Amino acid sequence: MLSLRLRRTSVCKTLPQNFFQFFSHQKTSTDDRPHGSPPLASTNLNSGLIEEEMGGIEQAMQLPEGLRRESMPRHVAVIMDGNSRWARQRGLLTPSDNWTRPKEEVDIVMTLIENLLKSGLDDFIREGTRVSIIGDTSRVPESLQRTICEIQEMTRENSKFHFIMAISYSGTYDLVEACKSVAQKVRDGVIQVEEINESVVQHELETKCSEFPCPDLLIRTSGEVRISNFLLWQSAYSELFFAKALWPDFGKNDFVEALASYQQRQRRYGSRYA
Numbered sequence: 001m002l003s004l005r006l007r008r009t010s011v012c013k014t015l016p017q018n019f020f021q022f023f024s025h026q027k028t029s030t031d032d033r034p035h036g037s038p039p040l041a042s043t044n045l046n047s048g049l050i051e052e053e054m055g056g057i058e059q060a061m062q063l064p065e066g067l068r069r070e071s072m073p074r075h076v077a078v079i080m081d082g083n084s085r086w087a088r089q090r091g092l093l094t095p096s097d098n099w100t101r102p103k104e105e106v107d108i109v110m111t112l113i114e115n116l117l118k119s120g121l122d123d124f125i126r127e128g129t130r131v132s133i134i135g136d137t138s139r140v141p142e143s144l145q146r147t148i149c150e151i152q153e154m155t156r157e158n159s160k161f162h163f164i165m166a167i168s169y170s171g172t173y174d175l176v177e178a179c180k181s182v183a184q185k186v187r188d189g190v191i192q193v194e195e196i197n198e199s200v201v202q203h204e205l206e207t208k209c210s211e212f213p214c215p216d217l218l219i220r221t222s223g224e225v226r227i228s229n230f231l232l233w234q235s236a237y238s239e240l241f242f243a244k245a246l247w248p249d250f251g252k253n254d255f256v257e258a259l260a261s262y263q264q265r266q267r268r269y270g271s272r273y274a
Contacts, residue, residue, distance in 0.1 A: 078220075080247040081247060082247045086247070128161060130156060130163065132210070133152065135169030164210060207234055215231060216262070218231070219258050222243075222245075
């Protein structure tokens with residue numbers, strides 16, 4: 001699974017070719033797993049693109065040298081940073097934070113996002129990718145809201161990959177809204193205070209749309225070393241990788257480097273020993 005956070009989207013680009021095929025297609029229930037816990041043993045593990053799924057075209061994609069298919073992350077999150085710096089270096093328009101821009105500039109950014117989603121629909125369907133959008137979409141134009149609803153509905157049954165895009169998303173806002181939802185359930189008598197645990201809270205976060213809500217690997221481009229209010233709860237035990245490349249320059253080799261770094265880590269999930 002892949003989740004992306006848009007940051008100062010003055011410049012956008014497509015993902016590296018065959019980006020999703022780097023990931024193993026795994027099915028593991030996470031409904032009863034505590035937050036940030038190690039992966040459960042899979043009951044139906046299909047490594048890569050197996051023959052049945054590809055109609056016999058190929059058994060599995062050839063991975064770049066040095067990467068191990070069995071150690072691929074199931075969920076990669078990316079903070080796509082560095083667009084403005086990339087644009088400044090080329091003398092292009094570089095407005096500041098999305099929602100503090102003049103209305104006409106915000107409209108341009110929203111139109112760009114809408115066009116990217118529409119133009120990618122055929123690829124999403126062909127690759128068997130489900131698309132979900134998280135964030136406060138009430139703030140985006142109605143045309144983009146309609147596009148989001150349409151694409152989410154058209155890809156809802158896809159199950160090979162899950163592509164999550166964060167638009168107008170805040171990790172702190174996500175947590176506040178989850179707490180409000182839990183409090184309302186207590187008020188309505190649906191649950192008792194004593195029943196509140198990490199699983200209850202996690203099921204109220206926006207990433208509840210995902211089978212794997214917590215990223216195994218979080219990548220931030222542009223050399224900045226922080227996560228900037230992105231997936232705060234979900235990234236508690238994520239492995240972090242900070243790439244120096246600006247997002248428009250981030251390509252396949254950079255992604256392979258991040259995956260290779262991930263595969264060298266020993267994940268401990270808060271304990272002293274894995």
